[in-house]
Amino acid sequence: MNGVNISQDRRLGAFHEQLTLADRAWTAGPAAHAPTVVDTPLTGPPPPAPPRQGPTRAEARRAAKRRRARVADPENLKLRRLVPRALVVAFLAGGTTAFVAHDKAVRLDVDGTPRTLHTFADDVTELLADEGVTVGAHDHISPAPGTDLAHGDQVTVRYGRPVDLTLDGHHRRVWTTADTVAEALRAFGVRAAGAYLSASPSTRIARTGLLLTVRTERTVTFMADGQERTLRTNAATVHEALAQAGITLEGLDATSVDLASFPRDGQTVSVLRITDTREVHEESVPYAVERSDDPELFRGVERVERAGRNGVRRVTYAVRTVNGVRQTPRRTGVELVHRPVSRVVRTGTRQRPAAVTGADGLNWSALAACESGGRAGAVDPSGTYGGLYQFDTQTWQSLGGSGRPQDAPAAEQTYRAKKLYVQRGASPWPHCGRRLTG
Known part of the structure; x- marks a missing residue:
């Protein structure tokens, strides 16, 4: 019981000291003053809260504005110098209980740094403003701003931190109130088991942010040399995963995907052996x-x-x-x-000769077969006679032929043989001439 009385006496003493400071400040001129922070643990139960008897903090602030509007009046100045002392006496005499009722002991935790303080703030927003705690869109406040405050409440502020995250080759900026990399990954829902992290899981994230690269563990299958190899990897490139699989590329060897590309989960890569x-x-x-x-x-x-x-x-x-x-x-x-x-x-262009009268009905093919065996280019062993009908060159040319008879076409040789027959009969062919009519 003595401990409770001592605690209340200390609070009343602090309150009287605040009234003295308020009197001095009021005498000097109007100004806003933040509540004193008492960084001590809560001791003893809070005093019972009587019915609200004085103005709220917001009403007191509006009243202060009206007072500042009247500060230029000398009469008001004299009155302002007398009123604080009267108020102090009145409050000390009969209003102590009301002010003690508005005083609250709360626990404020700002980004992991807790402290206990006394405040006259009515809600969370007013408390943070009095304590100079500035919050942004990415910060987390619990309970929410605007929530009424009561004795013994705890207010927690967690600052948001930007993380430039590259996850499996995809970059984005995310915000987190987590203190460490491990906590942030859990908040993001990223599987860290077996993953590559550019920073240790225990690394603390500063308010200025952090660059973080994460490559989760993936399953990749390689088809090489007629064999299938599957492995779990957090490699950054297909080439790196290929080395982890123990596969070596030589010469012109290549893969079915770009070696510098990011290996995806469930991907199959074929190795091409090229010569x-x-x-x-x-x-x-x-x-x-x-x-x-x-x-x-x-x-x-x-x-x-x-x-x-x-x-x-x-x-x-x-x-x-x-x-x-x-x-x-x-x-x-x-x-x-x-x-x-x-x-x-x-190629010949000469008009073919007309029929030779008196010789066309004879068996010229039989004569040619007898003389030369039917060969237009035949030449006798002496080289004197040639062609189908074994002309000598002089006789051949006398009949209008040119060159040698064995070089002329068969039709021309037959034509000139007919002309010779009309002139001399079968006598030019003493042994085979009878074949013409036989």
């Missing part, structure tokens, strides 16, 4: 045919002046093999080894 080879092939180059008109040859008759010959070119191909499968070769170079030789052909 390039070079192949060289020799290919034939067809020769061209050059034709020219020859008025010495009958129409429909062609004579080859020069035989054609194909050329040769060397072609180089690049051949790519992907996972053992040969791709379509790609030609990369051509080198001409031998040029082709054109074939030269003379």
